[in-house]
Amino acid sequence: MPWTKLQADAIGREDRLPYDGGDRRLTYREAIREAQYQAMEIDPTVFVMGEGVDDPGGIFGTTLDLVKEYGRDRIMDLPLAENGFTGIAVGAAIAGMKPILVHMRMDFLLLSMDQIVNHASKWRFMFGGKQNVPLTIRSIIGRGWGSAAQHSQSLHGLFMHIPGLKLVMPSNPYDVKGLLLASIADEDPVMFIEHRWLYDQIGHVPEEMYTIAMGRGRVIRKGTDVSILAISHMVPEASKAARILEEKHNISCEVIDPRTLKPLDEKVILKSVKKTGRLIIADFGWNTGGVSSQIASMVAEKAFARLKEPIRRVCLPDTPTPAAPALEDAFYPGAKEIVRAARRLCKG
């Protein structure tokens, strides 16, 4: 398989990632497109399916013009039948294909929970490892402009709960390419979650194909007073907060990007918490029963004695997403809320 070497190369590459060193600048959306383009180039079993994947907008540009290169058989528009077509993708994966299924809005994905949770995630286990489902499900979280309650949801917490699913949430162009290629290469189902507000981010992205190993978090910024674990779009918010905290409040923050929530790199989190003794978890999922609760309980179980202060979470309040700009402002936390949480923690 063309993927084996790529995956093997991922290990060891981790510590010398050229995030800022290179000069090949791509946006996050271009990096996604490039990963899919290259995957289809080397492996004829890879194909993209989803509602509108071949339309002129190309899923916010992430599948733009791929149909010109690969045709409608491999950039496959679908009827509006989410559970059905997810099952079709699962069946194709069982029979030797590597589908990439795309949901323009993560909210639509809920219609396919049966096929994701009851079928894809369990197919390997239920059959004692004799079957597997190499399926990548891309879904996109929206935000702002009054997107409201059904066009904005961050539902990663639901999937972290389910054994058998991998959960990937890249925060920058370099990672999104490497992790998407890793997801396509993976022999099991991967929930690949993108945040639309990251799409215009620009960063170095090597032209060559590369994968990033699952379950390897990354320290974005080193610090000594507070650890901030930030997920996806919260990573740039946390970096911004860390700069403000250092410049204005003399608080040194360590920012960690887990990159994949399942498998989760517990080591990188615990190591940082043991150093700083303070932890903020910044997520744009809901706080109740969410990813942040899971990570907080993990840290409490494994490093309680090293915590100097209670764990703080900066997440969404227990309410659906509102439409009005004034309410959106109150709903979404960001750098400001992280700064506030860090200052409170460091008051002692």
Next chain:
Amino acid sequence: MYKLMLRLRLFEEKIVSVYCDQDMKTPVHLYIGEEAVAAGVCANLHKEDYVFSTHRSHGHYLAKGGDMKSLMAELYGRTTGCSKGKGGSMHVVDPEVGVCGSTAIVGGNIPLSVGAALASAMQKKRHVAVSFFGDGAVDEGTFHESLNFAALKVLPVVFVCENNFYATHSHQSKRQPHDHIYRLAKNYLMPGVRVDGNDVLKVFVTAREAVRRARKREGPTLIECRTYRWKGHVGPDCDIKLGYREQKELDRWMKRCPVKRFEKKLVNEGVMTRRDVERITEKIDREVHEAYVFGKESPHPKAKELLEDVWK
């Protein structure tokens, strides 16, 4: 096909006879009475063709060529089981002969078969995919979504509805405004055929045409096989006492036993003798007994296997 049907029957009768020992700890949904469907359809399939089954899985698994010993061991939750004891009766698999798995979510396997057909078409293979499902699955959205997609893409798939008239205990007439499942195919521009599901020859001939069409890339077919479940929805017993169906109805269908009917026909037409029937029965009895001993005597999985096979 006679031997095949008899294997399914005797295998499940063995389950009935040993289930009360309380050592086979898995909910069994028995196929007794419906054997002609799996046998008639699978007799048309190649080893490489794909079959996706349901909670009532034993018949499909055996008819497609699945290994009997591994199936029995799976029912006993042993590590030698086809799913290493992780699936039980409702989740059986034998990839070597195209048994791709079975799901206990009604209608869940239908899109999987369409996906396998899509893979076959994209890979320019000649494999055909088949899903077996009950009349209950026709209530589900996945049935309609799958037929729509398969017709749209002209995929090599055969949809086999085993209409046994009951979804658990609810009669079809309580769930559907009509009694013509096969005609739903028309909405999706594919042939829909109704057939006596207790007549293995009729099932065979109907499925032969559907499989031929699929293999020639002429598109999908829906076959409605009208048949009947002798046992309860789940478990080894008859459930007439529950009161949702009548003894008369069961008697009527038992008189049309698919195995006996075909046996009579073959004997009357001189294809085989009574002595042949006895010989075949003895041979299958021995095979079933060996499978039983194999299952019972196989080792249980170790606790550490619990965390294996979640992902690679």
